[in-house]
Amino acid sequence: MLENILAIFILIGAFFTLVGSIGLIKLPDFYMRLHGPTKATTLGVGSILVASAIYFSQSDSGISAHEVLVTLFLFITAPISAHLMAKAALHIQTPQSQKTQQK
Numbered sequence: 001m002l003e004n005i006l007a008i009f010i011l012i013g014a015f016f017t018l019v020g021s022i023g024l025i026k027l028p029d030f031y032m033r034l035h036g037p038t039k040a041t042t043l044g045v046g047s048i049l050v051a052s053a054i055y056f057s058q059s060d061s062g063i064s065a066h067e068v069l070v071t072l073f074l075f076i077t078a079p080i081s082a083h084l085m086a087k088a089a090l091h092i093q094t095p096q097s098q099k100t101q102q103k
Contacts, residue, residue: 002058009051016044028097030089038082046071 023036053067 002054006051006055009047009054013044013047013049013051016040016047018044020044029100030094031086031096031100034082034086038078042074042078045074049074 017040020036020039020041023040024033027033027036049067049071053064053071056064056067
């Protein structure tokens, strides 16, 4: 049963990481490309880290603190870095596609 749960977490993580990577390639401008790595990929890597924490918590005694700390760091820093990159892009007036521009 544990292997099935771990496999589900890993497959979910791989799917979201793949979707985030494809979004990084396919989306037309910088502002839309921010969503790929910060939204989908963060969820994907977080899911893989949860699977790793469950696995190592079962094989060792106690909870695996390394994965929990990495997950917390990832979920705290990804939105902040995306916000700062978007503000910097607005400041240097990075061109936007027609889909991104406000009407």
